[in-house]
Amino acid sequence: xxxxDPTDESASAHREAIARPATLDGARVGLLDISKPRGDxxxxxxxxxxxxxxxxxxxxVKPTFAKPMPPDLRREIAAECDxxxxxxxx
Amino acid sequence: MxxxxxxxxxxxxKRDCPTCRLVEPVLAQLAGVxxxxxxxxxxxxxxxDDTDLAASLALGVxxxxxxxxxxxxxxxxxxxxxxxxxxxxxxxxxxLGAGLPEHRPGCGSRTQDPxxxxxxxxxxxxHTLASRAVELTALEDEAEALFDRGWSDGLPVVAPTQxxxxxxxxxxSRAPDExxxxxxxxxxxxxxxxxxxxxxxxxxxxxxxxxxxxxVEAACTDEFNAHGLLATTWGAGxxxxxxxxxxxxxxxxxxxxxxxxxxxxxxxxxxxLQLVIRNVGGGRPGGVDRATLGHPGKTxxxxxxxxxxxPWEPLSxxxxxxxxxxxxxxxxxxxxxxxxxxxxxxxxxxxRSLAAGLRTVAHPKLVMGFDAxxxxxPEHARVFAAAxxxxxxxxxxxxxxxxxxPAEIVxxxxxxxxxxxxxxxxxxxxxxxxxxxxxxxxxxxAGMFSAxxxxxxxxxxxxxxxxxxxxx
Amino acid sequence: MHDFAALEARGVVAAFCASTEFVDASxxxxxxxxxxxxxxxxxxxxxxxxxxxxxRALADAALDAVLAAVTTGGxxx
Numbered sequence: 173x174x175x176x177d178p179t180d181e182s183a184s185a186h187r188e189a190i191a192r193p194a195t196l197d198g199a200r201v202g203l204l205d206i207s208k209p210r211g212d213x214x215x216x217x218x219x220x221x222x223x224x225x226x227x228x229x230x231x232x233v234k235p236t237f238a239k240p241m242p243p244d245l246r247r248e249i250a251a252e253c254d255x256x257x258x259x260x261x262x
Numbered sequence: 263m264x265x266x267x268x269x270x271x272x273x274x275x276k277r278d279c280p281t282c283r284l285v286e287p288v289l290a291q292l293a294g295v296x297x298x299x300x301x302x303x304x305x306x307x308x309x310x311d312d313t314d315l316a317a318s319l320a321l322g323v324x325x326x327x328x329x330x331x332x333x334x335x336x337x338x339x340x341x342x343x344x345x346x347x348x349x350x351x352x353x354x355x356x357x358l359g360a361g362l363p364e365h366r367p368g369c370g371s372r373t374q375d376p377x378x379x380x381x382x383x384x385x386x387x388x389h390t391l392a393s394r395a396v397e398l399t400a401l402e403d404e405a406e407a408l409f410d411r412g413w414s415d416g417l418p419v420v421a422p423t424q425x426x427x428x429x430x431x432x433x434x435s436r437a438p439d440e441x442x443x444x445x446x447x448x449x450x451x452x453x454x455x456x457x458x459x460x461x462x463x464x465x466x467x468x469x470x471x472x473x474x475x476x477x478v479e480a481a482c483t484d485e486f487n488a489h490g491l492l493a494t495t496w497g498a499g500x501x502x503x504x505x506x507x508x509x510x511x512x513x514x515x516x517x518x519x520x521x522x523x524x525x526x527x528x529x530x531x532x533x534x535l536q537l538v539i540r541n542v543g544g545g546r547p548g549g550v551d552r553a554t555l556g557h558p559g560k561t562x563x564x565x566x567x568x569x570x571x572x573p574w575e576p577l578s579x580x581x582x583x584x585x586x587x588x589x590x591x592x593x594x595x596x597x598x599x600x601x602x603x604x605x606x607x608x609x610x611x612x613x614r615s616l617a618a619g620l621r622t623v624a625h626p627k628l629v630m631g632f633d634a635x636x637x638x639x640p641e642h643a644r645v646f647a648a649a650x651x652x653x654x655x656x657x658x659x660x661x662x663x664x665x666x667x668p669a670e671i672v673x674x675x676x677x678x679x680x681x682x683x684x685x686x687x688x689x690x691x692x693x694x695x696x697x698x699x700x701x702x703x704x705x706x707x708a709g710m711f712s713a714x715x716x717x718x719x720x721x722x723x724x725x726x727x728x729x730x731x732x733x734x
Numbered sequence: 735m736h737d738f739a740a741l742e743a744r745g746v747v748a749a750f751c752a753s754t755e756f757v758d759a760s761x762x763x764x765x766x767x768x769x770x771x772x773x774x775x776x777x778x779x780x781x782x783x784x785x786x787x788x789x790r791a792l793a794d795a796a797l798d799a800v801l802a803a804v805t806t807g808g809x810x811x
Contacts, residue, residue, distance in 0.1 A: 173404060176422045177394040178413050178459040178541040180450040185396045186770040187410055190742050194807035199747075204737070209782045210789050214751070217793035218800065240736040250744035255804045258737060260781055261752035261760075401766045410743055410768070 193254070196222070201229045202253035206237040211260040218257070237261065264298075264317040268335045271295045271353055274318055274328045277305035279369035282327050285344050288359040295353070300326065300372040318373045319386055325368040329353070343368035380425035388424050390438060393459055395424070408463075413541055415533065415561050419463040430458040433468030434475060435734050442475055443482035445543035446489035447550040452478065452542045457534070460541055464534035464562070469512045470527055472732050473590060474534045477502045477564075480592040480730040481535055487725045491594050491718055492545045497553045498718040499560035500539075501595030501635075502532055503702055505578035506588030508732050509566035516566035518706030521559075521598050521637070521713065533562030535592075557597035565704055571640050572703035573647035580653065581729040593635055593700060593727035596716040603642070604710040609649040612642060613656060616712060617663035621693055623716040627671040627681035629691045633698040633720035633727075636660075637713040639705035653701055664693035695720050700727055735763035738772055749803035751796060753779040773803035 177185060193199055201222065203215045219229050232249055234241045241249075249256055266272055273295050275282035286306045289297055298312035299305050312318055321330060325342040331352050332338065341348040344366040349358050373382055398407045398421075408419050420426065431438055431454070438455035445452045454475065461474050481488045481500050491498060504514050515525035523529060539545045547553065553560075569576045578589035601619035606612035616636060624632040638646075638656075646656055668687035675681055682691065698720040705712075718725050741748040752760060754776045764772045777792045784792070 173398045173421065174395050174424060175398060175408070176391060176424060176427050176459045177396050178422060178456070178463055178537065180448065180542050180544065181394050184770065185394055187739075187768040189769070189773050190745065190747060192747055192804060192806045195805050196801070202746075206737075210784055213786050213789040214777075214781075214793045217790040218797065221793065221797050234737075240740065246737075246740055246744070249741060250746055253746055255747040256741055257749050257751065257800055257804060259751035260777070261750065261756050399766050399768050402768050406743070407768060410739075 196225075196227045196255065199227075199254040200252060201227055202249055202256040203229050203231050204241075204249065204256055204258035205231070205233045206258055206261060207234055208237045208260055214260045218259070232256075234258075264312075264320050266317070266320075267296055267332055269333055270331075272317075272321070272330045272332065273297045274300065274312065274321065274323045274326055274330075274371070275306070275309070276300040276326050276369070276372060277302040279326050281344050281366045281368050284362060284366055285327055285359065288344075288349065288362070291358060292353055292355060295329075315373050315378070315382065318371055319382065323371045323373060326371050327368055328371070380423075383428050384424045387428050391424055391427060391455060392439060392453070393427070393455060412546075413463060413537075415536060415540060417533075417561065419537075420465050422459045422462040426462045427455065427458050430462050430466070430468050430471055431455065433458075433471035436475065443479050445478070445482055445538060446545065447492060448544040450542050450544070452482075452538060456542055457538055460537040461530075461534040463541075464537050465526065465530040466534050467512070467526070467530075470531050470534070472734055473502075473504060473508060473512065473514075473527075473531050473588075474538075476590045476730045476732045477531065477535045477592055478538050480590055480728040481539070483728050485726040486592055486594075486728045488539060488543070488545070489550070491725050492539065492551045494718065495552050495554045496718055497556045497560075498594045498596045498716065499557070499563065500532075500535060500592050501559065501563035501715065502535065502565075503577060503591050503593070503635075503704075504531075504564065504566045504588070504732075505569065505576040505583070505591070506586065506732065508588035509569075514564070514566035516568035516704045520565040520568070520704040520706075521563075528564050528566075529562060531562070532559075532564035535564075536560065536562055559595060559597050563595055567702050568640065568704045571643070571707075573643050573651070574653040574701075574703060577700070577702050578729055581727075583729060583731060588732035589729050590732060591700075591727055591729040593715075594633065594718040594725040595635065598637065598713040598715045600711045600713050602711050607645060609646050609651050609656075610659065612645050613659035614663045616642070617660050617693075619712075619714045620660065620699070621664060621666070623693075623714065625680055627673075627675065627678060629666060629671060629682060629693050630695050630698075631719055633700075633717035633725070634694065635700040635702060635715040635717065637702050637704050637715065639709060639712045640703070640707050641710045642712050643703055656701060657699065660699065661692060661694075665690045666693060697726075735760060735767060735772065739767050739769075747804050749773040749775065749800065751775045751777060751800065753777055753781050755779040775799040775803055 205211045297309040298317045299309035303311035330340045339352045436454045440454045441451045514527045583589040603615040623634045671682045672687035673681040738748045
């Protein structure tokens with residue numbers, strides 16, 4: 173479907189990632205394990221590295237990497253996190 | 263452009279049309295006629311394929327069969343349907359269609375087919391649109407995609423397809439590339455077309471577009487100061503009151519629930535203005551819009567004045583527009599709040615009631631800052647009409663009742679620290695600046711409930727209501 | 735990518751880590767969802783047969799890119 177841009181067209185016509193915070197200070201950060209092998213090890217280390225920088229994280233696990241996350245998990249993360257990093261797809 | 267003969271005759275037909283089939287032998291009789299077939303290139307034998315309707319559109323065919331004569335590259339004659347004398351005259355051949363009836367009406371051209379209307383509209387006029395075309399991908403849900411791009415105020419919007427925008431533009435005689443206004447806060451020039459795109463998003467019908475255009479013009483003036491209204495932490499937004507014949511023509515509600523939901527024109531015209539400010543001007547909540555609370559009418563706030571039932575001249579006429587001319591007045595508005603008075607039967611008592619409600623605008627102890635609009639309901643207006651009060655009489659009575667005792671409004675009075683500084687509270691002070699109270703007549707026939715619509719800081723430092731005529 | 739789009743639509747800043755094998759696939763999926771590019775951090779393929787130490791080393795190497803993908807102000811202190 174083609175639609176006409178209602179804006180002043182100064183921004184990209186593509187979808188853009190939403191605005192990033194300057195730093196993770198004070199942000200509620202989540203790490204999402206998509207349930208592929210080695211992802212947990214990778215995320216454990218990332219959690220430790222972030223902790224060294226004073227950033228605490230919440231951990232989430234998606235039931236299977238093969239499907240988008242179930243609505244419950246999506247709601248949970250959206251309610252509890254400002255920032256989410258998922259790993260590890262290959 | 264199809265390859266029409268410089269000198270000669272063109273016929274446009276379709277197999278689906280009984281009259282076209284009837285004249286097949288006539289076309290066979292007319293050597294040299296170029297026949298275009300809209301639906302079946304094999305009908306009649308030797309026809310040119312016009313299933314894409316390019317030739318039909320170029321000729322503006324509305325009926326089949328259509329016969330057109332060209333001379334020196336220009337059309338010089340045309341006939342539709344089957345009428346023997348007309349065909350004989352146009353082709354210069356006598357004795358056509360022996361055995362056929364003298365006359366048979368034609369059928370609708372496929373270019374008139376409603377199923378093809380959008381496609382043909384875009385094909386014939388899509389190139390006139392200047393707005394960037396954005397392709398939504400197959401995996402995107404159409405409604406979600408429009409939210410994701412930030413084009414919505416939080417409610418679903420109508421996808422601004424080229425066909426919808428072209429139909430919207432049919433609602434005005436103004437050229438699509440005409441600049442309507444420069445939209446704050448980013449001061450972006452907005453064309454008629456871009457307003458039309460946002461009017462589609464908002465859910466407007468094409469006939470609303472002239473009202474939307476006038477509202478955008480009015481809201482983007484220095485006097486209205488949409489930038490300041492947006493940027494203030496105060497929660498008011500632009501509202502539109504419509505006067506004149508256009509209101510009834512497009513179905514704007516001035517009666518029961520005029521300030522509420524349920525009327526498409528009311529709900530979508532105000533929304534279109536707000537979407538122009540959001541999408542074109544870049545004025546968004548959390549961005550330039552710093553409202554502490556805002557109010558639900560900031561999604562869109564538009565209603566018509568009930569002129570027929572009003573004891574007074576239309577608001578637009580009071581504001582300098584000729585009687586009978588449609589106009590919009592844009593003003594800063596909070597949400598409306600009712601004032602009940604089911605007892606007063608004299609205009610003086612009722613005016614004092616309404617004044618008591620108006621006194622609370624912004625704060626009961628603050629004066630001369632905020633403007634307001636009073637919407638007088640029919641059952642209240644009846645009391646003033648019976649007493650022969652003009653709008654000016656009511657304004658005068660309200661001004662008198664709203665001349666406040668400094669002892670009541672000085673800071674600290676009534677145990678409330680807010681109020682007028684002691685240095686200013688030396689004499690009675692008017693609640694509203696001159697011209698800071700606007701009176702409109704609207705509402706259902708039953709209910710002695712008028713409404714106060716608080717505004718924002720009035721005058722040069724804030725926002726002044728602006729009236730603009732609605733141009734077709 | 736669908737998770738990314740779903741989270742961002744709900745106001746959650748999202749980024750994902752994937753192996754370099756995933757570069758083309760994620761770009762194609764991003765385009766199909768209307769994005770030109772998305773914040774992704776790619777680590778060298780393969781993943782699944784890495785030892786724990788090797789995997790932790792991948793995380794060490796990826797940290798700055800991860801922070802850059804979810805912030806504008808560089809590494810957190």
